[in-house]
Amino acid sequence: MEAQKVDMFIMANNKFFESHQMNMIRERLVAVDDSKWTMLSSIQFKDPTTSLIVSLLAGSLGVDRFLIGDSGLGVGKLLTCGGFGIWTIVDWFQIQKATKEKNLQKIQQFLY
Amino acid sequence: MQLTRNKLYALLLLACLVGYSWVIYASLKSNEHAYFHFCFIKSTFHIPCPSCGTTRSLIALAAGEFANALYWNPLGYLVGFLMILLPLWIVKDFIFKSSSFYLCYTYLTNQLLKRKFVFPIIIILVINWYWNIKKGL
Secondary structure (H helix, E strand, O other): OOHHHHHHHHHHHHHHOOHHHHHHHHHHHHHOOHHHHHHHHOOOOOOHHHHHHHHHHHHHHOHHHHHOOOHHHHHHHHHOHHHHOHHHHHHHHHHHHHHHHHHHHHHHHHHO | OOOOHHHHHHHHHHHHHHHHHHHHHHHHHHHHOOOOOOOHHHHHHOOOOOOOOHHHHHHHHHOOOHHHHHHHOOHHHHHHHHHHHHHHHHHHHHHHOOOHHHHHHHHHHHHHOOHHHHHHHHHHHHHHHHHHHHHOO
């Protein structure tokens, strides 16, 4: 794919990924076929900030985990009052990373 | 961190272990009426959360008081069922070196997010929550 398109994609979606993943994503994007551009630009990523806000407000109900697509862990969190409150606090700090990981998994389907 | 088979199994076994120890501990303590609440919602807002009462429900289930268990929190039935089923299934997977539980988990995880399941579940949980608040758990 053209470097210009790749840069545009990187700039627009910078906040959805970890900084150390960006290099890998850039390399893969340059390598992939141009025909994937339409699909790539239409992927809906989950916003880490949104999941952080949800985690702070409704973390003990597991809503944050449901939001990023981990419904199994969401059920676990819901049934245990947010993992006895401990998991809730851990997730306040972990949920942004988890969201970015989910975004990476999502984009990887299109990169290989 | 992607949830691989072994990580998921370790996590669930740990969760079950913590669950069993907590229920046993709480059942020993329950005679003294000295419950302390881990629940965030209950300790900050002084209203019960959707899963408050699950421990009492599990203790009632263990004693064979099925009506009481239903009264404390119907979710106790689900948790009790999972606490018995999950360790057995995971051990079975380890023995036969299969990943049937992991596959089932990923399938259910994706299914649960479908619209036809999400809305009924939310409605049931909200009704249960309302009942919890009315009971004043």
